[in-house]
Amino acid sequence: MELDEAQKLWQPEPGWLNTASYGLPPEPAWAALQEALADWRIGRTSWEGWGTAVNRSRAAFARLIGGVPAEDVAAGSTVSQLLAPVAAALPAGSTVVVPEVEFTSNLFPWLAQAERGVQVRTVPLTGLVDAIDADTDLVAFSLVQSADGALAAYDEIVAASRAHGALVAVDATQACGWLPFDGGLADVVAVAAYKWVMGPRGAALAYLAPTLRERLRPDAAGWYAGRDPHASYYGPPLRLAEDARRFDISPAWFSWVGLAPALDLLLDVGLPAIREHDVALANRLLTGLGQPPGESAIVTVEVPDAQQRLERAGVRAAVRAGRVRASFHLYSTVDDVDLALDALTS
Template sequence: MIAPLFDPAAFRIAPGIAHLCAAGETPFLRQHDAAFAAYAADKSDGPAGRHRQEAMMESARARAARMFHVAPPDIGFVSSVAEGVSMVVESLDWREGDTVLVDPDEYPSVVAPLTLQRQPKVGLRFAKAADPASFAAAIDGSTRMIGVSAVSFLNAARHDLVALRAAADKVGALLVVDFTQGAGWMPIHVDIADFAFSACYKWVLGCTGVAIAYWNPARQPGWVPSTAGWHSIASMGRPDWSETPPLLPGGARFTRGNPSHLGLYVLDSALTYLEGFAPEVIEAHVQRLTVGLLERLNIAGIPSTTNGSADMDRAADALIAEWRQAGAS
């Protein structure tokens, strides 16, 4: 039996229950109770409490930046991945005939914002993201964007972002990545993307209502969203509405209105917890559990939609050898 990496007692899990659906939603950390209490106290404490709410947002921003290996100013917050992708889609100067390449089984948050894009309508092309050669063959001069999840929600395939980045660069296309199914359990260097997003209620151990957004200023230095709000403009007080107000620099321009401060208190608590474990250790533990489960399902004749990537296959070989050495069947 593999010992837990995270103490089950740290989570709101009923006795006798093994929670196997982190890719869907994780149970709440008990330490988040303190985050709720801190938010309630700060929300009730006037201007001083408001300053503490903003400070908590900056703390969560810094922790998210460390997880993604980028600078804090490049990180912003949106309500969901769907909102973040929509902001990017709405900001682009689309031309007739432009296309976007996605996997036919891509998650709706990445694709749905494109389907309602009008004036002009954006064409969708499909290729299997797990086959970089197929993706590369589907790209041409009309391709404006590749939309992809780093890890598939459907079969857990880890996509080769380096290959997809190279394919996008050949035609000057954007690479927009949803890291939701990888953030929190595998090491991530998000700067391979032009824009990237992650929900926080799964492996990140946070809650709904807040998602992490990333804008790569080195690749897209002139990006400006097509909409704004009081929280994303530089002159929050009394702007001169006769002129277009300047936006906040960096990822802060993603947050048009009040962020989910309560969600950010929870996110800061969650990221604090995750910082107690090296990402490589979490990744190895998750892979060990996964290949062990897949092996037992295979022995029992139970099919699974989960794919085995090359690194998981290596982990599986090592784990099976360990079982055989121990006399396990």
């Protein structure tokens, strides 16, 4: 599907520049969710049909992050929950290196291991590659930083980590859905699905490399992590899936019903076209404010009274680290950018 054709699947109010906070659902996702809610309201159907959206989403996500095997993808609820078994499996006394501006979903799980002697070193994002050394056991970072949209040097970080035998844990929440990347290079790629992949909050996905899974214990395992979930309702013995599904948690059905069509649409349009569109709009804002263009769909600007100016113009953006953060996606338009520029330059 061409991007301009896909844009007809949204009718947002002008001025939504905040996908980095939450994405807007395309019409197929919204319709699927409304249908499921209507069925739930009157008890028209059983839940199994809603549950099929999980594996549909799992397969689409696997393709979206570079074509990893779907059986290496776990379905959860939040990034921190998906990273928790990785953190718990770190040997006592391990060292984790993290950017100093890292969103805490990819920081607190490591810090929570302090009582076992796990140490977390925070360094500037630009110095992350050089900070990886022989004492590093795991490197954790966001592919795109939430605070300012900065892109991590993914390939270089992975190469430095491999050179020193360190694991790599990536939070791709602010990247997946607009930025093409090879998720299979990392050991873990976790994504909260309510931002750039435009699902309802309550669903998250993670690639877990097979060699890493061997080290992990599925402490949150329930019936849905079973080899056959429908034969795992009652009683012993423990009978978990052999692949990444053993780290699944029981799904919040409606989150997945709304997510699956959005993921399919992203694949249909293609990430290269989405990236080109999103970054072009971000750069239109930057150049309009006299700033150099960048490579991210998320930008931050420092303009006196910027938040108040944008609010008066009906532009919805965010404030992070004291700066206005604007973020652009498929449904964003030139008119949205110009509305923000008029507010910030008038």
